[in-house]
Amino acid sequence: MFEENIPSAKNLICALRDIGYSLETAVADIIDNSISAKATEINIYIKFDFQNSYIAIIDNGIGMNEEELKDAMKLGSLNPLQTRQKNDLGRFGLGLKTASFSQASKLTVASSQNLNTYARCWDLEHIIKTEKWEIENLNNKLQDIIKINKLLSCGTLVVWEKLDKLIEKNTKRKAEDIFQEKIAILRDHLSLVFHRYLTGEPGIKKIVIKLNNDNLIPFNPFEGAGKPFPEEEFNNIKMQAYLLPHHSKISYEQYKKLEGKDGYLNSQGFYIYRNSRLLVYGTWFRLIKKTDITKLARVKIDLPNSEDFSWSIDVKKSQAVPPDNIKNELKRTIDKITSQSTRVYTKRGAKISKKDNVSFWNEYHNHNKKSYKINLEHPMISELLSNLDLKDKNSVKEIFSYIEDNLPIDTIYSDMTIQPENIRQQNIEKEKLLKYAEDYWKIQKEMGNEDDIIKKKFLNTEPFSHFIEFSENFVNYKLES
Numbered sequence: 171m172f173e174e175n176i177p178s179a180k181n182l183i184c185a186l187r188d189i190g191y192s193l194e195t196a197v198a199d200i201i202d203n204s205i206s207a208k209a210t211e212i213n214i215y216i217k218f219d220f221q222n223s224y225i226a227i228i229d230n231g232i233g234m235n236e237e238e239l240k241d242a243m244k245l246g247s248l249n250p251l252q253t254r255q256k257n258d259l260g261r262f263g264l265g266l267k268t269a270s271f272s273q274a275s276k277l278t279v280a281s282s283q284n285l286n287t288y289a290r291c292w293d294l295e296h297i298i299k300t301e302k303w304e305i306e307n308l309n310n311k312l313q314d315i316i317k318i319n320k321l322l323s324c325g326t327l328v329v330w331e332k333l334d335k336l337i338e339k340n341t342k343r344k345a346e347d348i349f350q351e352k353i354a355i356l357r358d359h360l361s362l363v364f365h366r367y368l369t370g371e372p373g374i375k376k377i378v379i380k381l382n383n384d385n386l387i388p389f390n391p392f393e394g395a396g397k398p399f400p401e402e403e404f405n406n407i408k409m410q411a412y413l414l415p416h417h418s419k420i421s422y423e424q425y426k427k428l429e430g431k432d433g434y435l436n437s438q439g440f441y442i443y444r445n446s447r448l449l450v451y452g453t454w455f456r457l458i459k460k461t462d463i464t465k466l467a468r469v470k471i472d473l474p475n476s477e478d479f480s481w482s483i484d485v486k487k488s489q490a491v492p493p494d495n496i497k498n499e500l501k502r503t504i505d506k507i508t509s510q511s512t513r514v515y516t517k518r519g520a521k522i523s524k525k526d527n528v529s530f531w532n533e534y535h536n537h538n539k540k541s542y543k544i545n546l547e548h549p550m551i552s553e554l555l556s557n558l559d560l561k562d563k564n565s566v567k568e569i570f571s572y573i574e575d576n577l578p579i580d581t582i583y584s585d586m587t588i589q590p591e592n593i594r595q596q597n598i599e600k601e602k603l604l605k606y607a608e609d610y611w612k613i614q615k616e617m618g619n620e621d622d623i624i625k626k627k628f629l630n631t632e633p634f635s636h637f638i639e640f641s642e643n644f645v646n647y648k649l650e651s
Contacts, residue, residue, distance in 0.1 A: 178301065179297050179298075179300075179301050179302055179303050180297065180298045180301050183271065183294055183297050183298070184298075186245075186264075186267070186268050186271055187268075187271045187272055187335065189268050189272065189485060189486065190272075191268065191269055191272035191273070191486055193273060193336060193352050193353075193356055194352075194355055194356045194359035194360065195269070195486050195487075195488045196269035196270070196272050196273050197214065197225070197227065197269075197360065198360060198363050198364075198487070199265040199266070199268075199269035199486065199487065200227050200266065200269060200270070200328050201227070201364065201379065202447065202487070203265065203266060203326075204227070204229035204231055204326065205364075205367065205377065205447070206231075207229060207231030207232050207326065208231050208232050208375075209229035209230050209231035209325070209377065210230060210375065210376070210377050210378065211229065211230050211377065211378045211379075211380070212227065212229045212377065212378070212379045212380070213227070213228045213229075213320065213379075213380045214227050214379070214380065214381045214382070215227075215228070215320075215382060216353055216381070216382060218346050218349050218350070220345070221332070223331075223333050223336075223337060223349070224316050224329060224331050224333070225273070225329070225333070226327065226329045226330075227328045227329075228317060228320050228321060228325060228326070228327045228328075229326055230322050230324065230325045231325055231326060232324060233281045233282045233283035233324045233325050233326055234281040234283060234288070234326065235284075235286070236286075236288040236309075238281075239279065239288050239289075240290065242266060242279065243267070243290045243292065243305055245267055264485050265485065265487070266279070266328070268485060269486075270328070270330055271292075271294065273330055273333060273335050273336045274333050274335065274336070275293070275294040275295060275331075275332040275335075276291065276292070276294065276295075276330070276331040276332040277291065277292045277328070277329070277330060278290070278291040278292075278308065278315055278316075278327075278328075278329040278331070279291075279326065279327070279328050279329075280308070280312065280315050280321060280327045280329075281325070281326040281327070282322065282323055282324055282325055282326075283324055284323075284324075285323050287309075287312055287318075287321065288309055289307075289308035289309060289311070289312055289315060290305050290306065290307060290308060291305060291306040291308055292306075293306065294332075295332075315327070315329060316329045316331070317329065336349070336352070337349060353381075355431075356381070357381055357386065358389070358431050360379060360381070360386055361387055361388055361389040362391065362430070362448060362451075363448045364377070364379060364386075364388075364448075365388035365389050365390050365391075365448070366388075366390075366443070366446040366447075367446065367447070368386060368387075368388035369388045369390065371446070374446050389427075389430065391430060391437065391441060391451065391468060392468060392470060393427075393428065394414070394415065394424055394427075394428060395412040395413060395414050395415070395468070396412075396413070396415060398410050398411065398412045399412070399413075399503075399507065402499075402503070404496065404499055405493075405495065405496045405499070406476065406477055407473055407474075407496070408471070408472040409469060409470070409471045409472075409499075409500075409503060410469070410470050411467070411468075411469045411503055411506065411507040412468045412470065412507075413466055413467060413468075413507060413510055414428055414434075414466040414468065415466075416466070432452060434465040434466070435460060435465045437465075437468070438452065438454075438460055438465045438466070438467050438468060439451070439452050439453045439454045439455075439460070439467070439469070440453055440454065440455065440468075440469045440471055440500070441468060441470050442471050442473065442481075443471065443472050443473065444473045444474075444475060444477075444483065444487070445473075445474065445475055446472070447487075449473075449487055449488065449489075450488065450489060450490045454504060455491070455492055455497075455500065457497065457500060457501050457504055458501075458504055458508065464508040467504075467507045467510075469503060469504075469507065473490075480493045481493065527630050527631075527632075527635060528545070528547075528548055528549070528630055528631040528632065528635075529545055529548070530544065530545055530548055530551070530632050530633075531543065531544060531545060532544075532545045541574075542574065542577060543574050544570045544573065544574060546567070546570070548632070549610060549614070549617075549627075550606070550609065550610060550613065553609075553613050554566070555567075598633060598637075600640075603633065603637060603640060604644075606633060606634075607628075607634065607640075607641070607644050610628070610631070611624065611628075611644075611648055614627060621649055624645070625645045625649070628641055628644075629641055629642070629645075
């Protein structure tokens with residue numbers, strides 16, 4: 171024998187409010203519904219006025235008739251296991267309600283179709299008071315709905331009022347300042363999550379999203395990455411790896427744009443898209459650790475909505491977990507791209523120990539410990555020491571030793587991690603570089619070296635090895651004169 175056991179309306183609705191949505195993930199969930207409804211324009215209106223604050227989201231999609239609206243307002247209106255349309259961004263039939271309740275205690279939805287408009291409202295204060303799952307029919311009160319005048323003959327309007335979860339009260343800071351900070355985060359999030367729709371990539375219908383009448387500008391985390399690795403397909407997914415350019419190869423503006431709001435270190439890793447909508451980004455799924463030398467590596471993975479179950483897509487569509495059967499493939503891609511990313515950062519340092527390179531610094535290893543010493547055999551340093559008497563020579567060597575012992579490794583590492591684009595150590599003025607070149611040419615001639623030997627040494631000796639074009643022109647000029 172079975173008995174019906176209806177959950178407490180008050181307790182369940184309060185529990186659903188704390189699933190874990192942020193403002194940005196909640197609004198993104200509403201936009202998913204608009205895209206699924208074939209909208210091409212979505213307008214978000216946000217007003218701060220303390221208890222009268224509101225968020226209204228309007229689209230020009232296909233809208234809903236009255237029965238469809240009633241069903242959409244029902245909790246769990248979809249079966250997450252059923253086969254859905256290829257481009258459907260929904261899954262559980264909870265997003266509209268749980269996303270809304272996470273920010274507001276009053277949700278109104280009005281929808282138009284075939285010149286008919288219908289509206290329903292969830293007011294959580296009424297549910298808590300009556301302990302009943304009752305929604306209000308607003309068909310006769312349409313004129314009272316916020317922004318109803320913006321709703322077209324086809325489309326849907328979602329209004330959040332009583333923003334008790336969004337507006338901070340017990341704080342020393344102004345509530346409006348905190349509110350506006352959250353709106354700024356929302357803008358950045360939507361520009362990233364829906365960037366492929368905002369751009370209108372091949373095969374994706376372009377949409378316009380406006381926030382308080384300002385168009386969102388798409389932020390593509392792979393823009394400017396150059397030629398990607400070959401695309402791979404396996405287990406019903408598509409994967410493509412990218413390696414962003416080193417900061418020395420692009421402008422400061424480009425570098426800062428690719429950095430995004432989270433910075434390069436936190437933005438490395440997999441970017442999981444479901445039907446071209448970004449779900450999760452900036453993670454290696456614990457397959458490797460995030461490090462500074464792999465921060466240029468980003469990998470795009472495209473999932474169809476048929477993979478929701480195997481990838482454990484959550485209600486908020488902000489979490490995903492790769493199934494065990496493809497982790498080896500992911501790890502192989504990680505190893506491939508991170509090894510190349512590592513080379514981008516180590517190739518300059520590798521010059522220190524390169525066989526034919528003459529550097530100002532030498533690299534030493536002792537019991538797995540590494541240190542750096544000034545290269546006393548560098549021709550310019552060697553020439554200096556040879557012109558000193560024994561006492562002065564020992565004094566200079568002692569000063570060099572002090573410099574080596576006090577090399578600010580921690581500071582250099584910190585600066586390279588946080589703002590590498592601001593470091594310009596090898597920015598030698600042309601006049602000074604020309605003097606170095608003349609002095610070095612003179613040293614090599616006095617040593618009796620032939621021209622072809624001098625040329626080879628010139629191009630493999632610091633600082634000239636960092637300025638190849640200058641060095642080649644200088645050597646050619648000397649050989650012709």
